[in-house]
Amino acid sequence: MNLLATMTTDLGALGERPICAVWLTLFAPLVAAALITLFTRRWKGLSAALSIGAIVLGFVLSLRLFVALAFHGQQHWPHTIQWLVVGNAVRIEFGMTTDPLAILMLLVVTGVGSAIHIYSLGYMKGDPGFSRFFACMSLFTFSMLGIVLSNNFIQIFIFWELVGLSSYLLIGYWFEKDAAAEAGKKAFLTTRVGDFGMMLGILLLWSHAGTFNFAELQAKLPGLIGAPGGHALPPATITLIGALIFCGAVGKSAQVPLHVWLPDAMEGPTPVSAFIHAATMVAAGVYILCRVSWLILPSETALTLIAWVGGITAIMAATIAIAQNDIKRILAYSTLSQLGYMVMAVGLGGPTQAMFHLTTHAFFKALLFLGAGSVIIALHHEQDIWKMGGLWKKTPITFWTFLVGTLALAGVWPLAGFYSKDEILLMAMHKSAPLFLMGAATAFLTAYYMGREVFVVFFGKPRWERPSVAQASRLRSLGEKTAATETVAPPAHEEHEPHESPWVMTLPLVFLSILSVIGGWAGAVPHFLDPQGEVMHSNLGYALLLIPIAGFFVAAKIYWRAEPSDAPVKANLGKIWTLVENKYYFDELYLWIVKYVQGTIATICEWFDRWILQRLGIGGLSVGTGLLGKTVRLLQTGNIQSYAFLFALGVTVIIYYVVVR
Amino acid sequence: MIALNHYLWVSGLLFALGIAGVIARRNALVIYMALEMNLNAANLALVAFSKYNKIVDGQVFVFFIIAIAAAEVAVGLAIIVALFRRKQTVNVDELTTMRL
Numbered sequence: 001m002n003l004l005a006t007m008t009t010d011l012g013a014l015g016e017r018p019i020c021a022v023w024l025t026l027f028a029p030l031v032a033a034a035l036i037t038l039f040t041r042r043w044k045g046l047s048a049a050l051s052i053g054a055i056v057l058g059f060v061l062s063l064r065l066f067v068a069l070a071f072h073g074q075q076h077w078p079h080t081i082q083w084l085v086v087g088n089a090v091r092i093e094f095g096m097t098t099d100p101l102a103i104l105m106l107l108v109v110t111g112v113g114s115a116i117h118i119y120s121l122g123y124m125k126g127d128p129g130f131s132r133f134f135a136c137m138s139l140f141t142f143s144m145l146g147i148v149l150s151n152n153f154i155q156i157f158i159f160w161e162l163v164g165l166s167s168y169l170l171i172g173y174w175f176e177k178d179a180a181a182e183a184g185k186k187a188f189l190t191t192r193v194g195d196f197g198m199m200l201g202i203l204l205l206w207s208h209a210g211t212f213n214f215a216e217l218q219a220k221l222p223g224l225i226g227a228p229g230g231h232a233l234p235p236a237t238i239t240l241i242g243a244l245i246f247c248g249a250v251g252k253s254a255q256v257p258l259h260v261w262l263p264d265a266m267e268g269p270t271p272v273s274a275f276i277h278a279a280t281m282v283a284a285g286v287y288i289l290c291r292v293s294w295l296i297l298p299s300e301t302a303l304t305l306i307a308w309v310g311g312i313t314a315i316m317a318a319t320i321a322i323a324q325n326d327i328k329r330i331l332a333y334s335t336l337s338q339l340g341y342m343v344m345a346v347g348l349g350g351p352t353q354a355m356f357h358l359t360t361h362a363f364f365k366a367l368l369f370l371g372a373g374s375v376i377i378a379l380h381h382e383q384d385i386w387k388m389g390g391l392w393k394k395t396p397i398t399f400w401t402f403l404v405g406t407l408a409l410a411g412v413w414p415l416a417g418f419y420s421k422d423e424i425l426l427m428a429m430h431k432s433a434p435l436f437l438m439g440a441a442t443a444f445l446t447a448y449y450m451g452r453e454v455f456v457v458f459f460g461k462p463r464w465e466r467p468s469v470a471q472a473s474r475l476r477s478l479g480e481k482t483a484a485t486e487t488v489a490p491p492a493h494e495e496h497e498p499h500e501s502p503w504v505m506t507l508p509l510v511f512l513s514i515l516s517v518i519g520g521w522a523g524a525v526p527h528f529l530d531p532q533g534e535v536m537h538s539n540l541g542y543a544l545l546l547i548p549i550a551g552f553f554v555a556a557k558i559y560w561r562a563e564p565s566d567a568p569v570k571a572n573l574g575k576i577w578t579l580v581e582n583k584y585y586f587d588e589l590y591l592w593i594v595k596y597v598q599g600t601i602a603t604i605c606e607w608f609d610r611w612i613l614q615r616l617g618i619g620g621l622s623v624g625t626g627l628l629g630k631t632v633r634l635l636q637t638g639n640i641q642s643y644a645f646l647f648a649l650g651v652t653v654i655i656y657y658v659v660v661r
Numbered sequence: 662m663i664a665l666n667h668y669l670w671v672s673g674l675l676f677a678l679g680i681a682g683v684i685a686r687r688n689a690l691v692i693y694m695a696l697e698m699n700l701n702a703a704n705l706a707l708v709a710f711s712k713y714n715k716i717v718d719g720q721v722f723v724f725f726i727i728a729i730a731a732a733e734v735a736v737g738l739a740i741i742v743a744l745f746r747r748k749q750t751v752n753v754d755e756l757t758t759m760r761l
Contacts, residue, residue, distance in 0.1 A: 641692075
C-alpha cells in the first residue's frame with residue numbers, strides 16, 4: 001500500500017512538471033518495447049503488462065497535461081535539446097511541442113491506444129508471437145507519439161519513418177502467410193513514395209528559410225512571403241513546398257493515388273488494423289497537415305489540390321466499400337473515405353475541423369474495428385460477411401457497441417460523428433459546391449454501406465457453418481483462401497456456438513462506445529484547439545441528418561431480410577458494380593505500370609549492364625590485358641642468346657643515335 | 662703509319678665478331694670464347710688509347726681486366742664442365758630447365 005501511495009505521489013509530481021510528463025509519455029513505450037524484446041520474451045503476461053502499462057501511464061500523464069492546459073492555461077513549455085549542429089547552417093533539435101493540437105492528439109493516441117492494447121490481450125490470446133506483438137505495438141505507439149510531439153521537421157520525419165517501419169512489422173505480423181508479408185511490403189513501399197516527396201519539401205523549405213523548427217518557421221514565413229526585394233519567395237515555391245509535404249500525408253493517410261496499401265493492411269491482426277486506422281498511422285498524415293497548416297494556408301493552389309484529393313478519395317472509397325465482402329475491408333474503405341473528409345477539411349482551410357473529425361473518427365473507427373475483431377473471434381476467424389448473420393442475439397455487447405459505432409460513423413445525432421462531419425460539410429457548402437455534393441454523397445454512401453454491414457452481419461438467418469464442417473472446409477481450402485481469412489490460430493475455446501468475447505475485449509468496446517457518444521458534444525474539441533474560432537454549427541446541420549437516414553433506409557430496404565444478398569443491387573448497377581467491386585482496377589493499373597514501364601526500363605538496364613558494361617567494359621579490359629600479355633610473352637623466350645641479340649641491337653641503336661645524329 | 666683509328670677499327674671488329682659469336686653459336690664453350698674476344702677487344706681499345714694519349718692508366722686497366730678474366734674463365738669453365746657432367750651436352754638450346 002505504501003509503495004502504491006508513493007508511486008501515486010510520484011506520478012502526481014511528474015504531472016506537476018509537465019515537461020517531465022511529456023518525455024515520460026514519449027519514452028515509456030520505447031522502454032517497454034526494448035525490455036520485451038531483450039528480456040521478457042518468454043513471459044507473455046509480463047510482456048503484455050509492460051506494454052499496456054506504458055501506454056496507460058502515457059494516457060494518465062496526457063490527461064494531466066490536458067487538465068493543466070485546458071483549465072489552468074499552462075501552455076508552451078519550451079524544451080529542446082540541441083542534437084546535431086553541422087557548421088553554421090544546419091541545427092537539428094530534439095524537442096517537444098505541447099500546444100493544444102499536440103495534447104489533443106496525445107490524448108487520442110494514448111486513450112484509444114490503451115483500449116486497443118487491453119483488447120489485444122483477449123484477441124491475441126494463445127498466439128505464438130504474443131510478446132513480439134506487444135513489443136511491436138509499443139514501438140508503434142512510441143513512433144506515433146514522436147510525430148505528435150515533434151517540434152521540427154527533421155524529428156517528425158524520423159518518427160514518420162519509424163511509424164512506417166513499425167506498421168510494416170505489424171501488418172506483416174503473421175509473416176508465415178504470404179499475403180501478410182506482401183501487404184507489409186506494399187504498405188512500406190507505397191508510403192515511401194509519398195515520404196520521398198515530403199523529404200524534398202522539407203529540404204526545399206529549409207533551403208529558403210534556414211531552419212527546421214516549426215515555431216521559427218511560422219514566425220519567419222510571413223516575412224518570407226511578403227518580403228520586399230530579392231528575398232521574397234515566389235508563390236509558386238510556397239505552393240510547391242505545400243504540395244510536396246502533402247505528398248507525405250497522401251502516402252501515410254492513404255489518399256488517392258497512394259491509397260492501395262490501406263485495404264491490404266487488413267492482413268494484420270485486427271487490433272493492429274484498429275490502431276493503424278484510428279489513432280496512429282493514417283492519422284499521422286492529417287496531423288502533419290494540421291501541424292503545418294500555416295505553411296499550406298497561404299497558397300490557394302495547394303489548398304485546392306488538397307481539398308480535391310480529399311474529396312475524390314472520400315467518394316471513391318465510399319463507392320468501393322458498398323461492394324466488399326470482408327467485414328474488415330468494408331471498414332478499411334470507410335476509413336479511406338473518412339480520411340478523405342479530413343484532408344478535404346484541411347484543403348478547405350479548416351485544420352481545426354479536420355482534427356475534430358480525426359478525434360471522433362478515432363473513437364468510432366477503433367470501436368468498429370474492435371467490434372469486427374470480436375465478431376471474427378466469435379466465428380472462429382471467419383471474415384466473410386455472407387457467412388455471418390443473426391449474431392445480435394449471440395454477441396449482444398458486440399452488437400450494441402458496433403451499432404453505436406455505425407451510427408456515429410454515419411453521423412447520426414447526437415453521436416460524435418454528427419458534429420464533426422457536419423462542420424466539414426457546412427464548411428464545404430460555404431466554399432465549394434462540387435465538394436459539398438461529393439461530401440454529401442459520401443455521407444449517404446457511408447450510411448448505406450454501414451447499414452449493409454450491420455444488417456448482413458447481425459441480422460437475418462444465421463449463415464455460419466457448423467464448426468465441425470466449418471473447420472474441415474477451412475482446413476481444406478486453407479491454401480487458396482489465406483488471402484481472405486486471417487491465420488487460423490488454434491481456438492483456445494472448445495464451445496462451438498458463436499459466443500460473446502471475454503471482458504478484456506468487451507470492456508474496451510464499451511469504453512470506446514461511450515467516447516463515440518460524447519466525443520462531439522458542445523464543440524469541446526474545436527474550442528480547445530482554437531478558442532477564438534466560432535463554432536460553425538447551425539440548424540442547417542440538422543437538415544443534413546436526412547442524408548444518413550436515407551442511407552440507412554435504402555440499406556434496410558435491400559438487406560434487412562432473412563436471406564440478404566447483393567443480387568438486386570448488382571442487377572441495377574451492372575457494369576458499375578463490377579468496376580466498384582474491383583476497386584476501380586487501381587491495383588491492376590499499378591501492376592500494369594510496374595510490369596510494362598518498370599519492366600521495360602529494367603530490361604534496357606539489364607541489356608546495358610550485360611552487354612555494354614560487362615562485355616565491353618569489364619570483359620574488354622580483361623580480354624585486352626590478356627592479349628597484351630600474350631603478345632609480350634612472345635619476347636620472353638627464355639633463350640639467353642635472343643636476349644643478348646636484342647640487347648646488342650638496343651646498344652647499336654643507341655650508339656647510332658648518339659654518334660651519328 | 663698506323664693511326665689510332667686503325668686500332669679502334671680492329672677493336673670494333675673484334676667486338677662485333679664476339680657479339681656475333683655470343684648470339685649465333687650454340688655451343689656454350691664457343692660462346693665463352695666469343696665472350697673472351699669481347700673482353701680483349703675492349704683491352705685493345707684501352708691499350709691503343711693509352712699509347713695515343715701517353716697515359717699509362719689504360720694499361721693498368723688492361724692488367725686488371727686480364728687478371729679478372731683469368732679468374733672468371735676458371736669459374737666459367739668449371740660451370741661448363743659441371744654442366745656437361747650432369748646433362749651430357751653443352752648445347753645451350755638443350756639446356757631449358759629454367760624455361761616455363
